Amino acid sequence: MQVWGEGRGTPTLLRRIIVPVVVGSLFVCFAAASGRSVSAEEPPAINPFGPVHQERDDAVPGYVELSDGTIYYGKIYMTRDKRLKIYDESLKRQREIPLNRVSTIEAKVVKEWMEKEWRFKELALNEKQYTGRSYPTREYVHTITLDDGRKITGPLAELICVEAENMRSPGDRGTRLEPIRVILHKRDKGEFGEDLKSLVYVKLIKLGEEAYEEGKKKASASRRVPSRK
Numbered sequence: 001m002q003v004w005g006e007g008r009g010t011p012t013l014l015r016r017i018i019v020p021v022v023v024g025s026l027f028v029c030f031a032a033a034s035g036r037s038v039s040a041e042e043p044p045a046i047n048p049f050g051p052v053h054q055e056r057d058d059a060v061p062g063y064v065e066l067s068d069g070t071i072y073y074g075k076i077y078m079t080r081d082k083r084l085k086i087y088d089e090s091l092k093r094q095r096e097i098p099l100n101r102v103s104t105i106e107a108k109v110v111k112e113w114m115e116k117e118w119r120f121k122e123l124a125l126n127e128k129q130y131t132g133r134s135y136p137t138r139e140y141v142h143t144i145t146l147d148d149g150r151k152i153t154g155p156l157a158e159l160i161c162v163e164a165e166n167m168r169s170p171g172d173r174g175t176r177l178e179p180i181r182v183i184l185h186k187r188d189k190g191e192f193g194e195d196l197k198s199l200v201y202v203k204l205i206k207l208g209e210e211a212y213e214e215g216k217k218k219a220s221a222s223r224r225v226p227s228r229k
Helices: 012-041 209-221
Strands: 060-066 071-077 084-088 093-097 102-120 128-146 151-154 158-164 180-184 187-189 202-207
Touching: 060 209, 071 209, 084 128, 084 151, 180 202, 202 209
Parallel strands: none
Antiparallel strands: 060 071, 060 202, 071 158, 084 093, 102 128, 102 202, 128 151, 128 187, 158 180
16 A cells, blocks of 8 residues: 555655645735735825825915905915015015015005096097096005015015915814915905905915914904905
8 A cells, every 4th residue: 555655756646636736826825925016016096086185395384464354374385486576676676585485574555546437438539538436446565574584675466375274164174275365466456336445455474383373363363254255
């Protein structure tokens, strides 16, 4: 009687069992290892409809104050790689300033008036008549104070974005806020029927960690409820 494991060669029945099992086991192990490798290399699936969590590394903490007393505090930034472009009256040239070098931006009203609407009379090319309608118009100059105390004053027109923490609802916790966009104007005008008071403008922008805390306190003390308009 032949016993498995004894003798010069491996019995035929043993060879028929071991070889297929070994080969099959190697195939399974290789497939499993390959599967793990592929799974490890593949990035996780992205939900195109999910919330955006990307943070702006160039955002600066601070707050924005409007002429009607509205306060927005949070992360403040501009279009990526953009700088503030202001005409320096003292040097008579335009300067470009990164937002992270700025301490404050303050607006001053140079001139404001109610602009009347005029139209040419029919059949009279050189004679105008007042339509009875008017709209508010205002001109500004801005002063930028740098983090080293230097000041630059001149006309400025820029778009500023604020991820306002005081606009966050309880369900927004952990998600990135939709930014509020405010505009710094050289000259601005309202709609027909509005008055100068209703032409709201950006009065002050203050940047830095201390400014952020200051804006938070001012927003809490303010009775005015901010909006996204």
